[in-house]
Amino acid sequence: MSDIAVDPTTARRNRFTAGALPQQLMSPKLGRCSMTIFEIKQKSNGAVLWTGAALDATSALDAMAREAGYIDYAALPADIRAAGPIASRID
Structure with missing residues (x-):
């Protein structure tokens, strides 16, 4: 498997091997990822x-x-956070 490309100028980005998941994302009972699909929209106009x-x-x-x-x-930036992006589950 190859590494996922990461911009070296971006601070503190994690590098994972494709298909691998960091330990904190693994469900201890299931042994697999227990994540959910989210959609983030701009509060003012509903843009995804x-x-x-x-x-x-x-x-x-x-x-x-x-x-x-x-x-x-x-x-x-503060103006982006002030716009109030909303994260909603979509699954």
Whole structure:
């Protein structure tokens, strides 16, 4: 398996082998990932900003921010956070 490409200029991004999951995402009983699909929309106009798998809404917001090149949701510019993105389960 090959490594997932990661921009070396992006701080603290994790590198995982394709198909592997970090230990904290594994369900101890099931031995597999127990994530949910989330959709993040902009509160003001309903535009979809991100869709993907996460453990909870907070993790979904962090994942969206990482995909945009930030360390986590808290590192997003204040005006983006003030717009109030909403994470909703879609499955």
